[in-house]
Amino acid sequence: MPGGVSSPVRMFPPHPVFMARGEGPWIVDVEGQRYLDYCLAFGPLLLGHAHPEVVGAVQARVAQGALFGAPGELEVALAQRVTRHVPSMAMLRFTSTGTEAAMHAVRLARAATGRDAVVKVDGGFHGSSDSMLVKAGSGAETFGVPTSAGVPRDAAKHTVVVPFNSLPAMEQALRAQPCAAVIVEPVLANIGPIPPEKGYLQGLRKLCSEHGALLLFDEVVTGFRLGLGGAQARYGVVPDLTLLGKVLGGGLPLAAFGGRRELMERLAPLGDTYQAGTFSGNPLSMAAGLATLDALAQQPYDALDARAASLRKALGDLARDQKVGVVQGEGSLFQLFFTGDDAPVRDATQARRAHGAAYMALFRGLLERDVYLPPAQWETCFLSFAHTPEHLEATVEAFQACLGSG
Ligand code: PMP
DSSP states (O other): OGGGSSSGGGOOSSOOOOEEEEEBTEEEETTSOEEEESSGGGTTOTTOBTOHHHHHHHHHHHTTOSOOSSOOHHHHHHHHHHHHHSTTOSEEEEESSHHHHHHHHHHHHHHHHTOOEEEEETTOOOOSOGGGOBSOOHHHHHTTOSBOTTOOHHHHTTEEEEOTTOHHHHHHHHHHSOEEEEEEOSSBOSSSOBOOOTTHHHHHHHHHHHHTOEEEEEETTTTTTSSTTHHHHHHTOOOSEEEEOGGGGTTSSOEEEEEOHHHHTTBTTTSSBOOOOTTTTOHHHHHHHHHHHHHHHTSOHHHHHHHHHHHHHHHHHHHHHTTSOEEEEETTEEEEEOOSSOOOOOSHHHHHTSOHHHHHHHHHHHHHTTEEOOSSTTSOEEOOTTOOHHHHHHHHHHHHHHTTOO
16 A cells, blocks of 8 residues: 555654544554544544444444445435535435545536536645646645646646635636636635635625536535534525535545536436446445434534634644644634744645644644644644543643643
């Protein structure tokens, strides 16, 4: 396995820690060492590890057969549930990964508009399909390949990249050529978390409508994390197509894309736009998704967000005192950017100024203090409902010790 891993961001020198199990906010390595987990599998585990209801639902299903390659009742139940929470998805299709959801949503947008160009945001990550791997953040950022080798120039040439939080740049891109879509993470999460400035998402909505481009919200990270209705409910902006993943599957491979009925009916078998998947809608992922949404409906999102805000405040004060950088995020997302000052980071150019090696020194120091962050500066840390105020207090103390004021 190249780098010894199944996905590049998991690698850190000299070798990653091998994990064996998880329980609530804890992840446990093969030697039995427990760490408070703020990576949470890069976002999905909003309920924490091994949530009993999700475990029980999957156990009950697997005994009845894992895959049929035919429709089943669980898909209908989950589709209804998702649609109720995210009304802009009048129709949806399940996929196994966010990469597939993004690739197929972009294809659908191109089919529906008859246009090729797609605008994405610098540092926005929408999975690893060819046309989305341009200035893509996440592992592409960490390993210095913001645009991957092996992507045909012909595939990349239809991808226009603009800075986040700039409406003038977006307007210019939409004027310069007919565009099928604007695809954006409503809160950037793959270059560290960067919230949208006031009016930015509303401005995108307006520009897309004016220029006949579809607005695609990639809510693979924000969906069900920034509340049950995702970022679109939080900011009050209705996209044309939505991508979900991560939290939706409660730890199993599950993603979805959806939107208005007349758009979605362009998909095969009803329409002319092809999309398919052997594992799409598989009963185990459906069972995990249903159990996850059931459990999330009982959870106090406001309390979680307040807990995250006080963690951001405590870590931010620390970062300012030590003059190492700035802590920012939204909802239950946070990250310390090692920028050297406390000015907010508002786009990828500013995020790239952060000191990746300083972050890795913190990462290693925290690992020794039983705290596990995502192993790269340009990733986002997450909280789960299983993290208590006591866990967060212990985490602030560990940061204090690492940043030199403990
Ligand atoms: N979109 C966003 C916003 C993501 O964060 C990710 C994964 N980090 C993806 C798409 C791709 O999802 P997957 O890894 O499930 O293919």
